Amino acid sequence: MSRVDGPDFTGDALHAALTETWSDAPGLWGWITTVDHKRVGRRYIATAFVFLALAGVLALIMRVQLARPESGLISADRYNQIFSMHGTTMMFLFAVPVMQAMAVYLIPLMMGTRQIAFPRLNAFSYWIYLFGGVFLWIAFVLNIGPEAGWFSYVPLAGPEYSPGKRTDVWAQMITFTEVAALAGAVELITTILKQRAAGMSLNRIPLFAWSILVTSFMVIFAMPAVMLASSFLIADRLVGTQFYNPAEGGDALLWQHLFWFFGHPEVYIIFIPAVGFVSQITETFSRREVFGYPVMVLSAVSIGLLAFGLWVHHMFATGLPRIGYSFFTAASMMIALPGGVQIFCWIATIWSGRPRWETPLLWVVSFIITFVMGGLTGVMVASVPLDLQLHDSYFVVAHFHYVLIGGAVFPLLGAVTYWFPKFTGRMMAEPLGKWNVLLSFIGFHLTFFPMHITGILGMPRRVYTYPAGMGWDTLNLVSTIGAFVFAASIVLFLFNVAISLRGGRAAGDNPWDAASLEWKTSSPPPPYNFDHIPVVESRTPLWDETRPVIPGLRTEVRELLVTTAIDAIPDVRDASPSPNGWPFIAAILLTIGFIGSIFTPWAVVWGALLMAPPLILWFWPHDPLEVKPEHSDE
Amino acid sequence: MIQSAAHPTGAHAAITSNLFGLFLWVTGFFFLLVLVFLGWAIWRKDRGAVRDRALRLTVTSWIGMITLGLFGLTIASYFADRSLAFAGAGKTPLRMRVTAHQWWWEVEYLDRDQSKAVTTANEIRLPLGRPVQILLASDDVIHSLWIPNLAGKQDLIPGRSTDLQLLPRQVGHFRAQCAEFCGLQHAHMALDVIVESPDQFATWWAKSIQPAPAPATPEQKRGFDLVMTRQCAGCHAINGTPAYGTVGPDLSRVAHRATLAAGEMPNSRAWLERWVRDPQSAKPGNQMPKIPMKPDELHAVSAYLETLQ
C-alpha cells in the first residue's frame, strides 16, 4: 500500500522513507549512476572551476611573455596554442558550463520540486562535458591543441593553413560541449515551466529562474549555429568539402556569420545567469524584493531577443555593406538600455532596502562598477568608425574581460559565497571574503584597465610579442603585475572554499534569512529536496507569514508534482527516474564516436551503431504509473 | 607615437578620434551618474519607508536619459560614417593595391600605364594631402591592414574585395600592423607608412620604375651572380634583372626601406646578413627557407642587395 506525504506522515518517519526512496547506491557505482541534480550539479561546478584554474594558468603564462617586449620566453607556435586554449577553455569549458551547473543545482530547489526534469539526461550532459574537456586538454598536452584562436577563423583554420589535427580537436570539442549545453537547456526549461511549487505562477518565480529560462532558450537557438559551423569545418578538413573555399563557391565569411550568430548570444548566455545571481543576492542582502520585478523580467527577455540581432558587430572590418552595419550599430546600442535599467533596479533595491554589507553584496558592488565600465566600452565599439580603430586591438580585450569577469565572474564568486552554506552546510570565512573582493577588484583593474590604453595606442591582439619603444612596454608590465594579483585573489577564493569545506561555521537552513524556496530545506538539502511540496503565494515565499504545503506525493516511489506552465496549478504526478548507468556508458561510447570522426568519416557510422544499444536500453519503455516501488509494504 | 589611434595624422583617424572624444564624455557622464547613485545607496543613512513610487518615476526618467544618450551617440556615429565616406571626395585618389601574404605585404601602385606601375613590399609611401584608395586582397588567409595614425582597419579576405581610404595630413614615418590573427608570425607582420611631400613622392616613384642599378664592384658582381643563380631568384623579383619570382617580396629597392622582414628588424647591412643567413631564427615559420651559404658568399649577396636603393 503506498503512503503519501501529508499531515499524518511527516517528520522523521517521512524523512526515513523519502531518503530510502531517493538516495543513490553506495560507493563508486553510486557516484557514477547518480541522477540527483545536486550531486551532478556539485561535480559540474567543481569541474568548471578546475578548467577556470587551468585557463587562468595559461593567462599568467601569456602575461609573463608579454611583460617585456620581444620576450622570447615562449615560441610563436606555443603562444598561439596557449591563447587559443585560454579562450576556448574559458568560453566553452568554464563560463557557460558553470552557469548551467549552478542552475542545475539551484533551479529545482528554487522551484520547490524534488528533482530536475530529465535527470538521466542531466547526468549524461555532465559526462559528455567532462569527456570533451579532458579530450581537449589531453590533446593540448600532446601538442594537438588548437592554434587558430577560440573563434578559429577560416581559411586559417581550414585544411590548407592548419595542418594536422589541432583544429579538428577544437571543432569536435565544440560538439561535445554544445551537446551538453543543449541537454542542460532542455532540462532547465522543462523544470522551470512544468515543475514548480503550487501557486508559483510565472510572475512569482525568482529572477534567477527567469534568467535561466531566457538563457536556456538562447542556448537552444544559438548552439546549433556553431555546431553547424564546426561540422562544416570538420567536413572541409576531413573529406574535402568546399563550404569555406571561395574558389569553389564557398565563403570565408560564412564561417564568421555562423560562428558569431552563436558567438554573440554566447556572451549573453554567460551574462544573463550572472544577472540572476545579482538579483538574488541583492534581494537577500537588501532585505527587500528587487525593485521593478516586471521591468527586470522584460529586460532579461529583451536582452535575450536582442542578443540575436548583434552578431555582425564582430565583422565591421570585413567590408560588408555599410547600410547593414548601421542596423547592427543600432541594435548593439539598443541592448545597453535593458542593461542600464537592470543596473538602476539593483541600485534602487539597495538604496531603498536595509543592506547588510556581507561578502556576497560586496561582490555585487564590484560587479556594478566593473560591468558598467565594460558595458560603456561596449557602446563605444558598437559604433562602426570607432570599431574600425578598436577592433582586434587590446581595447577589445579590455572590453570583454570587463564584461565577462566583471559581469559574470564577480557575480559567480558572490553566488558561490552566497549558496555555499546551502551546498555544504557551512559558511565561508567572512573577513577573508571581504578581503577577497578588494584584492580581486584591485588585481582585475590593474590588469585590464591599461589594456584600453595599449589598444588605443595601436597594440593588436593575439600577438606573441611586440616591439620595444611603441609606448606599450610599461602598460604591459603593469598588466602582468595585475594579473598575478588577480590570480592571487582567485587562489584566495579557492583557499577559502577549501578551509570552509572542512572547518567553516555550521549553517542552518537559512543563514542569510533569504526569501526563496531553496532556503526552506536543510543545508545541504536531503536527496528528496523537500519534505512536502511547498505552496507559494508571493514572490518572496519565505518572508511570508505562513508556509503552506501541498501533500500527496507517494513516498515509496520517486514521484514529483507537475504543474501548469503559467499559473502553476497542480496538474499531474509524474515518475522520476532512478539511478542509472546508461548515461555514463552512452557518454563514453559517444566520446569514442566523436573522437573517431576526427580521423575517419566512417566513425559517424560505427559511432551511431555503438550508441544504439545504450540508448535503446536507456529509453526502454515502462509504464510510469506502475513504477516498481523501491519498497513495498506487500 | 608612430602606431597610435590617439595621435591622428590623417583625416579619417581625426574624425574617429573626435568621435571617440564625444563617446568618452557621454559614457563617462553616465558612469558618473551610476557611481553617484551607487554611492548614495551605500552610504545613505535615513532608511525609512520603501518609496517605490519615487523610484518608478526615477527609472522612467533613467530610461529616457539612456534612450536619448544612445540615440545621440548612434546619430553621431552615423554622421561620422558619412564624413569618413566623403573625406577626400572631389580629388582623384592615388590608387594602390595591397595583397597580404603570410607574413608580408605586397604593395602595388596602380597606373593606367602599366609600365609606370610600381611593385614593392612592406612599405607604403604616400604624398601629403592626396586621398588614397587601396584595394585590398589576400593570397592566403584573412589579414587586416591597420594604420592607426591614418585610419581604421579593413580586413583582407581571400575571395572578397575590400578597400581602404586614406588622406594623410602630416608628413612622418608611421607603422602599420596586421590586425587579424593570421598564423605563426602574425605578431611580426608590420609595415612602414611614410608620408612625404608630393615632390619627394614623385621622385621616389620615378626611381622605382627604373631598372635596378647594375653591380659595380667585384664583390657586388659576385653577389649579383649568387642572387640570380641561387634560390633567391626563384622567389624574389628585382627590376631589370633575370629575377622575377613572385613568391616573396619584391627586392628592387630593398635597401631603401626603413625595416626588413615586414617591420621586424632595422634595415642595415648587418641586419640584412642576419636575415639572409637564417630567416628562421628571426621569424620562425616564415616562408623564406634557410639557404646554405658560406660567409664570403653571404657578404657578396649583402653587398649586392645594399645597392638596391
Added chain:
Amino acid sequence: MRSFPAATIVLLLASAALGSCQREARETRDAPLPFSQQTLATTTTVMAGGGAAGAPDPRVAHYEKNAWHVSEGQRLYEQFNCVECHAHGGGGIGVPLMDDEWIYGSSSPQIVATIMQGRPNGMPSYRNLLTEEQMWQIAAYVRSLSGHVPKDVPPSRADDLASGPPITLQKPEPVRNSNRESGSR
C-alpha cells in the same frame, strides 16, 4: 568527488609524459639535411623504376609523417608552379602524380632526386630554385597525392578549384614502375 580536480591534473601530467605527437610538430628550425651521395647513386634515369631503392632513409618518416611538412609541400607545389605541368596530380603537359605509374621511382628520396636533377622530356631541375628541405616537403606532398602518406597527415584539399578527390580519401595506389621514358601519354 573532492579528489576529482586532483585526479584531472594527474591525468593531464601523465599525458604530458607520453610526449607530443610527431604528426603535429612545427619544425620550422630544421637544419637543412645533406643530400647523401648514396641516394643520388641509386636513382638513375636509365633503369626502370629508377633502380634499387637503397637503404631505408630515416628522413622519409620525418617528412611523410609530419603534417606541417606535407602542408608546406602543398604550398610550395603551388608557389613553384608544379601545377602548370602536373595539375593537382592529374597531369597534363607532365605526367600525373596521383596514379600508380612511376617512371623514376616512387619513394621520397627518388622524388627528391627527380626534382633536384630534372628529367628528360621536360621536367626541369629545381636545384637552384628550391632548398633540399623544400624538395623533401614537396616529395612528401606528392606521395600524399597517391595516398602513400598516413591518412591523418595530409590536408584534404587546397583552397583552390577542386581538381580531384580529397587527398584524405585517396586510396593508396599500388606502385607500378614503368620504363616508359616518354613524357607524353
